[in-house]
Amino acid sequence: MSSVALILKEERLDKESLVELLNSKQTDLILNKAAQIKAKYIGNKVHLRGLIELSNRCNKNCYYCGIRAANKNVKRFMLSDEEVDRAIRFAVANNLGSIVIQSGELQSEEFTEGISHVLQRIEHIGEGTLGVTLSCGEQTKEVYQQWKDAGAIRYLLRIEASGKNLYQKLHPNNSKHSYEKRLQALHDLKQCGYQTGTGVMIGAPFQTLENLADDLLFMRDLDIDMCGMGPYIEHVDTLFYQYHESLPSKKQRLDWTLKMIAILRIMMKDINIASTTAMQSLVNGGREMALHAGANVLMPNITPGIYRELYSLYENKPGINEEASDSKLSIENIVQRAGGKVAYNEQGNSRHFTKRN
Ligand code: SAH
Ligand code: SF4
Numbered sequence: 421m422s423s424v425a426l427i428l429k430e431e432r433l434d435k436e437s438l439v440e441l442l443n444s445k446q447t448d449l450i451l452n453k454a455a456q457i458k459a460k461y462i463g464n465k466v467h468l469r470g471l472i473e474l475s476n477r478c479n480k481n482c483y484y485c486g487i488r489a490a491n492k493n494v495k496r497f498m499l500s501d502e503e504v505d506r507a508i509r510f511a512v513a514n515n516l517g518s519i520v521i522q523s524g525e526l527q528s529e530e531f532t533e534g535i536s537h538v539l540q541r542i543e544h545i546g547e548g549t550l551g552v553t554l555s556c557g558e559q560t561k562e563v564y565q566q567w568k569d570a571g572a573i574r575y576l577l578r579i580e581a582s583g584k585n586l587y588q589k590l591h592p593n594n595s596k597h598s599y600e601k602r603l604q605a606l607h608d609l610k611q612c613g614y615q616t617g618t619g620v621m622i623g624a625p626f627q628t629l630e631n632l633a634d635d636l637l638f639m640r641d642l643d644i645d646m647c648g649m650g651p652y653i654e655h656v657d658t659l660f661y662q663y664h665e666s667l668p669s670k671k672q673r674l675d676w677t678l679k680m681i682a683i684l685r686i687m688m689k690d691i692n693i694a695s696t697t698a699m700q701s702l703v704n705g706g707r708e709m710a711l712h713a714g715a716n717v718l719m720p721n722i723t724p725g726i727y728r729e730l731y732s733l734y735e736n737k738p739g740i741n742e743e744a745s746d747s748k749l750s751i752e753n754i755v756q757r758a759g760g761k762v763a764y765n766e767q768g769n770s771r772h773f774t775k776r777n
Pocket of ligand 2: 478479480481482485486487488489523524525557
């Protein structure tokens with residue numbers, strides 16, 4: 421039996437073994453093990469989240485991100501009330517069951533109230549049936565609590581890098597981008613009672629396989645309920661574009677991302693893992709590969725078409741020119757190709773969270 425096969429058989433998931441798995445050429449063995457675990461603990465249902473990219477206004481300057489504050493080449497937008505309502509109705513009409521509200525990070529009363537208002541609209545239009553995930557960055561515990569009280573049940577805040585050293589290489593060195601605040605925010609989210617999700621980009625500049633192994637252990641130790649991980653993708657208007665020629669190849673980033681998803685599924689059997697949009701930007705068919713590797717959540721983009729191009733975190737986001745890039749048919753095709761079944765009209769809450777409570 422190969423060393424990788426033995427690690428998988430014994431589920432020996434210490435740091436050294438994790439690095440060995442990430443480094444191994446036996447990707448299929450790892451993905452097959454994850455598929456077995458997913459079948460046993462999750463089943464073949466895939467839950468949907470209609471993704472609304474609410475605004476690209478952001479107060480931060482993360483070195484990797486195309487909508488960072490200092491990028492003067494982006495036109496800034498915020499969806500109008502009517503546009504938000506239309507997107508929510510689209511989610512209802514298409515039986516999506518859940519919505520994700522994602523946005524650049526702003527800390528202001530106006531922004532806080534704006535999100536609360538959107539939550540009320542979701543509650544009203546969805547007649548209380550829709551599950552809501554927020555992904556609106558770092559906020560105070562009071563703000564997190566206010567949004568929770570207004571109806572949000574899940575929150576996604578990626579740690580981006582679980583080690584302080586790498587975190588500081590990915591972000592400017594100032595109090596707006598503090599590693600400690602990031603950690604505190606994740607703890608606050610858990611305390612407020614959210615299904616709490618985190619994750620990292622994979623294949624970012626300066627990142628090593630040791631970092632990725634630490635990220636997996638971090639997620640296990642934080643006892644997260646959900647995870648969103650995807651490949652790092654270059655964007656021309658970022659500081660990190662200077663490294664675009666020395667990045668790991670797309671093939672390599674794809675392989676590492678699939679392995680990260682699969683290993684996390686083996687480590688945390690009953691959490692929700694998203695198959696992210698960035699997978700699709702990296703390679704055609706990327707999202708079904710992620711489902712095959714252990715993910716169980718898909719996030720069709722329901723942002724009005726005219727804004728998709730402006731919410732450009734990285735290059736080549738799929739479907740930015742189409743009004744309904746993720747039609748019902750294309751979602752069903754993705755899920756079917758990965759051997760799954762779409763769970764319509766279900767919130768698809770994290771089983772891990774339910775058990776933990
Ligand atoms: N402002 C919020 C949510 C929007 S950004 C936040 O930062 O949490 C959502 C995610 O996009 C980030 O967590 C980051 O991991 C990812 N992202 C940003 N730039 C990216 C890039 N160049 N490649 C891949 N993912 C990127
Ligand atoms: Fe803003 Fe989020 Fe992009 Fe950072 S990753 S610049 S917080 S949108």
